[in-house]
Amino acid sequence: MILTNVELGPFRSINTAQNCTIDPKVTVLVGMNEAGKTVFLQGIHKACDALDVERFEVIEDYPRKDLTRYNKTHNEKPDNAIRLTYMPEEEDLTLVNKKHNTDLKLGFTYSLTTNYKNTRTIFIQIDEKPIISKIINAGSFTSDTVQHIKEATSIRKLVEILDDLDLNDSEQKTHEQLSTRLKASNWNNITEYEVFKTLDARLPKTLYFSDYDILPGKLNIKDLARRYKQSATDPSQLTPKHKSILALLRMADVSIDELSDIDGYESLKAKIEGVSNSLTDQIMQFWKQNENIEVVVDIQNDSKDDAPFNDGANIYLRIKNSRHRVTTPFDKRSRGFIWFFSFLVWFDSVQYQFNAEDEDRKLILLLDEPALALHALAQSDFLTYIDHLSENHQVIYTTHSPFMVNSDRLNQVRMIEDKDKIGTVISENISGSDPRTVFPLQAALGWDIAQNLFISKRNFLVEGPSELIFLKHLSSVLEAKSRICLNESITIVPTGGLDKIVTFIALLGASNLNIAVLHDFDGKNNQKIDEMIKNKIISPKSIKNTSMYTEQKDKPSDIEDLLSTKLYIDYFNKTFEKQLPDKIKISDLPIGSRIIERLNRYLKEKNISLRPSGGFNHYLVASTFGSNPPKAIDEKTLSNFENLFKDINSILD
Known part of the structure; x- marks a missing residue:
């Protein structure tokens, strides 16, 4: 079971309910002292303490500025303190589906709300119609009975109909079994109740530790x-x-x-x-x-x-x-x-x-300013220990140290700020945060850049090293042919993925650095990039995606799709010639716009394993291309990259 979302407040310094997504492994809360990081951890802890000793207390926990007003309505209408949303994992769903005859899929979620009287409210939605169909198809009912019950939309309604029918022995036995289930709960949807009880027994509880x-x-x-x-x-x-x-x-x-x-x-x-x-x-x-x-x-x-x-x-x-x-x-x-x-x-x-x-239940570890007294490099050691803990338990921790932030996982960071007249605010929007709050992230990224990258005034942000290889080589080829290539003053910066591109824009854009972006395109707009454009953090003209430079505009694509299909297939075959039973031909591949996705589907269909996790390593193909470049490159490929370089040069001029 994974905690996926927390909506906390009003609670202490959180005057207005704050919504925060939780990473499946590690969530990092970054903020200044007294911003409300500890408050957030303690709010979660009070809702699901592993030792069951914590409770929400009105005097202690309700925001003081509104306490007098709230006390007048507390007994009749207690406010909600927190709402926790959980997503069952595959093993949880396997158990539930087998036990309750359901067909829940990965991605199913439900939530628990706790109010200031420490009463829980459960929100869970399960359609009982498919379950009723399974009950009918089990064969214990006659065709006449089926005609009466086939329109039932819930098990409770099904039992009500059966109560008024003349049933045979087999039907009566099923009726009694269903009636017994109904007596266990007063919920309208009995399946929701039964599934919830099973999941609740597996709910991850919290452990809170501080200095x-x-x-x-x-x-x-x-x-x-x-x-x-x-x-x-x-x-x-x-x-x-x-x-x-x-x-x-x-x-x-x-x-x-x-x-x-x-x-x-x-x-x-x-x-x-x-x-x-x-x-x-x-x-x-x-x-x-x-x-x-x-x-x-x-x-x-x-x-x-x-x-x-x-x-x-x-x-x-x-x-x-x-x-x-x-x-x-x-x-x-x-x-x-x-x-x-x-x-x-x-x-x-x-x-x-x-x-x-x-002994099988997972925990949620809430660590308040862990490793604060450790040397910077020792804090890096502790990050390794946190990763070790996260193999079995979710970890949420607070920090304002740049060395307690994995610079390659800034998507795990949530910003905590205390704003005048508003109170504690929790956000994933790095760019919209106070510079003092963002500073640990800038320092973490700066440390990473100092070790791994050379940042110039003109930066071309791409997703990974494969893009770097293809772009560098094709630029050299075009330059040799006296055609438009990438301006030599532009630095190609591989960021490690689209999420990190967004972070680089947010943290570097404010440093008077000129930025252009090229990202793979999955067929739909990226919400975070759209928000940055909306907030005028970066111009839409500076954002390019790979589909703009392929024949199939606005279709899903990767940097590899700027190469002709034949050229990429040739290098794919060269890279994996010892592992492939036969060379792959273009005609062998399923239809699609992305060469990588087509190859992955082909490998899966033919049960060909090129790496344990499935699919293949894109970087190996790019590496083969860079170390053993083709003697001749087709005009289609050259034109695609030339058009791209023309746009990037214009953006960063």
């Missing part, structure tokens, strides 16, 4: 035991540092009673050290800053310490540096390591509690 949850260097055992006992009636007794130590003890399978047993300290210490060593091993998979450190645990008395540490035994956590052969208090050294280790303790502990009941 306040790090482990302390020491804690008094008697004080912890006393607080733990009192927390049954006063939850405030357990602060984050107490909860984090309890998490460590829980992982070591140590109870509070065992911890209070003075005679058992050696065995307790051994258990806790075992867990600490295991966690240290885990962290070292991703921690590359100093691989000579580990966490050690000690339990001892110190009557000379300040209260409450002078009363009985304390549990001490220390960091050992094997290179310097010293140990230091856990909370006094390497705050980045402390945060990382504390996170692992928290995550493993809560995951253990939650998965004890359902």
Whole structure:
């Protein structure tokens, strides 16, 4: 199950409901301090907390400026706090379709709305007509009965009709089964209820972690035991540092009673050290800053310490540096390591509690300013760890560090701003955001550019390296023939896809850089590019698509379609000659406007595998073209590229 959309508000600094799409893997919330990033995470957490302790509280959570007005209507008409939209994955749909005789497809979604009385409202739509047809076709009804029930639009209506009919034994058995299903719910659409109950049992719950949850260097055992006992009636007794130590003890399978047993300290210490060593091993998979450190645990008395540490035994956590052969208090050294280790303790502990009941259920991890204390390169290491987490769980995290943003995945970024008289605003529109908010993205992109690209005053943005190869070579050929080629002052910038082209326009367009764009065309307008044109961020004359330079104008096309079909097929055959059973001819290919799509269909139909993921690597064909260029190129291909270069030169003149 994947969370696909969040509509949050009114909630704290969010005065007006804000809609935010959620990436299937990782979503990054970027914004200045106090912009509302934490508010967004906490709003999600209150709606579906894995440990089921969070609730929406009117006094705490409703925007203060409207609280007096809202209190007058709260009891009779509570406002909605949040709406979460989920998309079942293939395994979820397989289970549902098999269990409930449905035929739901990938892309099916449903939503849950939670109000300020913490009541949920479910929105789910399933047509019961196909299910009724399956019930009728199962053969338990006579033709006369079928005539009466065939117009039923719901299972509930079907049962009402059957109630008034004289049924045989087989029909009566089906009638009883359907009636039993109806009694389980008062929903009009019984299938929607049944499907929802199945999906709800698989709903991903949230875990929230912030800088306040790090482990302390020491804690008094008697004080912890006393607080733990009192927390049954006063939850405030357990602060984050107490909860984090309890998490460590829980992982070591140590109870509070065992911890209070003075005679058992050696065995307790051994258990806790075992867990600490295991966690240290885990962290070292991703921690590359100093691989000579580990966490050690000690339990001892110190009557000379300040209260409450002078009363009985304390549990001490220390960091050992094997290179310097010293140990230091856990909370006094390497705050980045402390945060990382504390996170692992928290995550493993809560995951253990939650998965004890359902080990297959996925989680949504809400990380508030993770890795803030880490060195810039260590933050890059932590991004690798986030990718590791996202293999099994969705991750949503906040940051204002450029090193906590993957510059090749800026489509995962959501902007958070606090606007005067409006409150917190959440947006995917990078170009329309405050420059101070966008700065981490500019810095991240700048870092990437500094390492990988040379940006000039005239930039020709294309989707990938294949475009770069074809454009460079064809420009050289045309120049040798004294025909129009690409102006030598223009830099071709491969961005890594259409989504990233949009980001490059937004972030570079404001830097007085001249930009022209060429993108592949899928047959329809790109909404983000259209919005940029509408907002006058870039001129429509600067945006070109490949179909403009092919014979089939306004048909789906790629850069490869500017080459003649024969020329591209020749290089395709050269590239994969060892893997193809026979050379492919143009007449072998299915009809279509895109040569790549036609080749992919042909490979699939002939069950030819050129790579594990299917299809073929376009860059390999372009690479063969660049390393072993044709001795002669047909006039059609030359004209297509010449027309393109003429337009780009004009745009960037």
